Amino acid sequence: MGDFGVELARLRARRGWTVRELARRASVSEGQICNLESGRRNPTPAVAAACDAAFGAGGVLAELAGAARRGRQAGQPVEVDSLLAGYQRILEELKDIGRSVGPRLVDAPLRSVARILIDTASQGGAGPDRHHEVWLLASRFAEYTGWMAQEAANFAEASRWTDLAVRWGGNGGDGTMAAYALVRKAFMAEHRGDPAAAIGLAGRAAEQAAATPLIRAHAARREAQGHASLGDYEACREALERSRGHAHEDNRRGARWGPRIENGNPRLIEASCMVSLRRFEQAADLFAIELDRHPAVPPDPNSRTRLTIRQARALVGIDDLDQACHVIEAVLPTVRSLDSATIRAELGRFVHQVRPRRVTPGQRNLVEAAAAVADGRQPEREVLG
Known part of the structure; x- marks a missing residue:
């Protein structure tokens, strides 16, 4: 499903x-x-054949190129069910790729599909009764495009695409994205090192009339992390409790914006907050229970890598430097392959935490290798002595 450019980008990402x-x-x-x-050009038969051969696509790209040249007659409606189902599958596949390798391979196909969907919706290609569904799907693509921009540390683009998601969701009759956008902006503020702003934005998200219990659960988690960063244990605990309560409410109303709440293990979220609160022993115990005993949770590499680095920070806090360094050594190749700015920032916090301590030469080599990865450089050495 999809035009030539989208399929080309999807195959490249895969x-x-x-x-x-x-x-x-x-x-x-x-x-x-x-x-x-990007959809700015249609392929010639020769280029289509060359790309088909490069992928071993068996003629799929050549057929799509032929369809692009034949085109759709003006005013002819698209097959909406096929369009929605096809691009929804592509979105889920692109999300899987983004969670595994980071933003660089999925940005082009996300933008291409968003352009196709808004053109279809705004030009009446879906008909008067179905255009709102196309707008909603476009909004989902915009929301994830914004998240990938954030993962690439491009906060201006992240904000722009999040605002587009709000607008397109509104065009589709769903105001819940406007509430979730505040959660996303709270995350951006947290990443920029402004926990007070993150708390304020998350609180505004929870107060929105359109906010679903799911969105309020996400907002409470951002509040909890913000309070933890400010050292307010009681406020952090209260926000964590609110998050658990909202997560158990009926979340079927409205679009499901954000990560699946059931994938966000509340004990791991609590452990992350304990690291920020410098309650390292409590954090290390929670991480040991949830990560070491349940190696498949969370299932995606992005979340697990982020949490594993936080586990290492907890181990540093209880002076278990040897184990902390071995944890980081094992995860460095994944950090490099994910190409996530937020994960590299987390790794940078580990480096900052360890550097003032007395370490062995082998541990020092590992810390400097981690610093190189956190800075986006190629490390000279990556092993413990």
């Missing part, structure tokens, strides 16, 4: 190829690939 790698394999220019994925 292979883990950069634009440069695909251009090399297909013997075309990088500019051509970018123009095709």
